Amino acid sequence: MFDMKWLRANKEEFDNSMIRRGIGPQSEKLLELDDARRATVASLNELQELRNKSSKQIGQAKARGDKEKAQKLLAEVADLKAKVQEGEESERQQTQALNEFMLALPNLLASDVPEGEDENDNIEISRFMEPTKFDFVPKEHFELGEALGLMDFEASARMSGSRFVVLKGQLALLERALGNFMLNVQTIHHGFTEVSAPLLVRPEAMIGTGQLPKFSEDSFETSDGRWLIPTSEVSLTNLVREQTLSYKDLPLRYSSLSYCFRSESGSAGKDTRGMLRQHQFSKVEMVIITTPDKADETHKEMLGFAQEVFRRLKIPYRTVALCTGDMGNSMQRTFDIEAWMPGQNTYREVSSVSMGGDWQARRMNARYRTEEGKVEFVHTLNGSGVAVGRLMIALMENYQNKDGSISIPEPLQRYMNGLEVIGADK
């Protein structure tokens, strides 16, 4: 959603963002819809004013017992009613048309988002460690997992189809350990409040964070009209929907470990082997609700929170700034963290940290009262801190040994009940 007043005064900036998004200028259509609506409202207001004044006089006349006067006034306003109703109906329709159009538009882009077509044009901004070197040919995670007998894609396919996995024993433990470890990093060291929130939400919540109405095919809808969250960004961000917070409450930092569900309908044939792209995966999510003036610095800070996970586990990664063509719909600026995956001999996305401005706040009607007492929309940020399944791939592949066992980095061992190597006893 956008502030129409701001838009009127900043048409070029608005259109520039939409052009960079590749959908062309949108302000003209938006203003056209808004102008029509405003014209209706203006004339409706006049009619209502007339009606209200007459009604008041009728009331007074009746109170005085002046029946003649009352009758006269009644005759005068006889046809007003229909006109008012007509005006109300047009206003409703025009407001709805404007809303529908606006809900389908993407967020503005931050001015420093690099231009580009697709992921190949993303800009690398930093690296941590060199890609891991091996004195043997490193395997992919599913080769390792299957050889260990702890990762079973056939069993999951039998009960659920493709893009699911069954983990057993020490690998199931590894998944749990990673989630637990990361959630602790964010809550103990970075001040996030741990949250356990619903995985099933109303469509309004999905509209709030921007998954709906445009991307319904990416998520799963239940038979009673609810939606399985594709990320707990949805639950965590909607925690503040329809609320007026105080500036004293901000910033709010929420983190949760949750399952996420994605239909992956648009990615047929992509990453079909292994756990990289699943219908169900778990992820530690971070959401920060803050004031507009703090948003930019918070974005960088949050990137650091996500990177911290890889630094502690000593997994090589690089950070990229997403280009205009690769950016998600609802965000203004995004950094991805890509971990080194020796099995694929490349970096793959494991975390995504984004700044949303007030775009989601407007959709959710999430506001706060400033120190001066004014009511303004909050700003939202979110980032993965990080995706468990993908981190597990990176960990397995980077820490694999020649015999197919997998070493556990020291900080994780206590979460693994002291285990130092997975599959060592084979």
Next chain:
RNA sequence: GGGUGGGUGGCAGAGUGGUUGAAUGCUCUGGUCUUGAAAACCAGCGAGCGCGCAAGCGUUCCGGGGGUUCGAAUCCCUCCCCACCCGCCA
């Protein structure tokens, strides 16, 4: 699934057809007092939209939509949501 009761301002909570945008309390903001703080006291305090340089004026909003009426927070219909009780299940 069956039944009952509800949805009012940041919060709590009055208000059942007429100058009510809405009593009252709390919170919050400013002030008085105080060495400072607390308490007490005084004052202020909803949001959106339109017009206006501004002061301000107008209008809408008491869950959503529709209806009755000259006039609706108040009456009727409908949908959504919430709470509680019963049944069922973990």
